Amino acid sequence: MKFTSLYGSGVSCGFPSPADDHKEEALSLDEHLITNGPATFMARANGDSMQGVGIFDRDILIIDRSLTPVNGDVVVVALDGQLTCKILDRGRGRLLSANEKYKPIPIWEGQELIVEGVVKASIRYHRAAVRA
Structure with missing residues (x-):
């Protein structure tokens, strides 16, 4: 599985947040799902x-x-x-x-x-x- 980036903070589903727009770590979906x-x-x-x-x-x-x-x-x-x-x-x-x-x-x-x-x-x- 290819790795993609995970943002360091959650993504607001309400009002947008100006803070924390940096990527934190590599993420493998295989690690999380399988x-x-x-x-x-x-x-x-x-x-x-x-x-x-x-x-x-x-x-x-x-x-x-x-x-x-x-x-x-x-x-x-x-x-x-x-x-x-x-x-x-x-x-x-x-x-x-x-x-x-x-x-x-x-x-x-x-x-x-x-x-x-x-x-x-x-x-x-x-x-x-x-x-x-």
Whole structure:
């Protein structure tokens, strides 16, 4: 991965700040997004069920198979052979959407549930032409 520069201060999303316009350090996206390369894969999100956690249609998900999923993690699972991205609710035995329009998905005894990995990050393009 090529390195790019990281500015020393945050970028204001309100009123512009005249201070801190210098670059601080080199930044590798691989270092931030990929901890275990061989166990990491990417997939494109489809739909609006995960908007409440900041995952939108066509975002790219960074998924790590080496992470042990814990309650509340955003995970990609194969449920009866169908891939889906949801919030893991082990305590109640279900998968949750992050959009009120969608009901929880119960996990019944005997159903095949394979956790493919934990969603570590997502990438969203803000320029429409890039998303095509």
